[in-house]
Amino acid sequence: MAGKRKPKDTEERCPRTDPEAETLCEPGTHSERLYYPEVPPDEWHPKKRIEKMREAGADRFEIEAAEYDYAEGDITHGKQLSRGLTPQEEGHGQSQMILAVCTVCRQKREIDQAPSPDRLVEAKDQEARFGGTNQIRNNRRMAEQNRDVTYKIPESQLHQRRTDTLREFARVVGIPSKS
Numbered sequence: 001m002a003g004k005r006k007p008k009d010t011e012e013r014c015p016r017t018d019p020e021a022e023t024l025c026e027p028g029t030h031s032e033r034l035y036y037p038e039v040p041p042d043e044w045h046p047k048k049r050i051e052k053m054r055e056a057g058a059d060r061f062e063i064e065a066a067e068y069d070y071a072e073g074d075i076t077h078g079k080q081l082s083r084g085l086t087p088q089e090e091g092h093g094q095s096q097m098i099l100a101v102c103t104v105c106r107q108k109r110e111i112d113q114a115p116s117p118d119r120l121v122e123a124k125d126q127e128a129r130f131g132g133t134n135q136i137r138n139n140r141r142m143a144e145q146n147r148d149v150t151y152k153i154p155e156s157q158l159h160q161r162r163t164d165t166l167r168e169f170a171r172v173v174g175i176p177s178k179s
C-alpha cells in the first residue's frame with residue numbers, strides 16, 4: 001500500500017524536557033557496574049596514591065583505612081583507591097574517583113575503594129559523615145547482586161547499634177586507630 005506512514009501517537013518523537021530526572025531508578029534498584037579512574041602512572045603504587053589522597057584533602061580516617069588495607073595486602077594498585085582532586089588539579093584534572101554507574105539510568109556515585117570490580121569498600125568514620133540512607137540502599141542492592149560489600153569503620157565503632165544495619169548485608173571491619 002502506498003502512502004506515507006504516520007507516526008503513531010505512542011511513538012516518542014521529542015526528547016523530554018528532563019529525561020535524566022524522569023528516568024532515574026529508585027534508590028536501591030539500580031544495576032550498577034564499577035569503573036576505575038584513569039590513574040597517572042606515578043600513582044600506580046598505592047603508597048604514592050595515598051600521598052596524593054593527602055594532598056587532595058582526604059579525611060583522616062579514609063587515609064588510615066587506605067594505609068591499613070595496603071599493609072594487609074587488600075590494596076595492590078593505586079586505581080583501587082578513590083581520591084579527590086588536588087588544589088593544582090582543581091578545575092582541569094580528570095576525576096580520580098571510582099564510580100558505580102547504573103547501566104539503566106546512568107546515575108553515577110562515588111565508591112571509596114574497589115579491590116576488584118566485584119568488591120566495593122566504603123571507608124566510613126560514622127561519627128564524621130555516614131553515607132546516608134540512599135547509599136546504604138544502593139550498597140545493599142550491590143550485595144544482592146553478588147558483589148562483596150565491605151564497610152571499614154574505626155574499631156571503636158564496631159559495637160555501635162547502627163553498625164548492625166550494615167552487618168545485614170555487608171562485611172564490617174574495624175580499623176585500629178593509629179593515634
Ligand SMILES: [Zn+2]
Pocket residue numbers: 024025029030031102103104105106107
Ligand atoms: Zn539506575
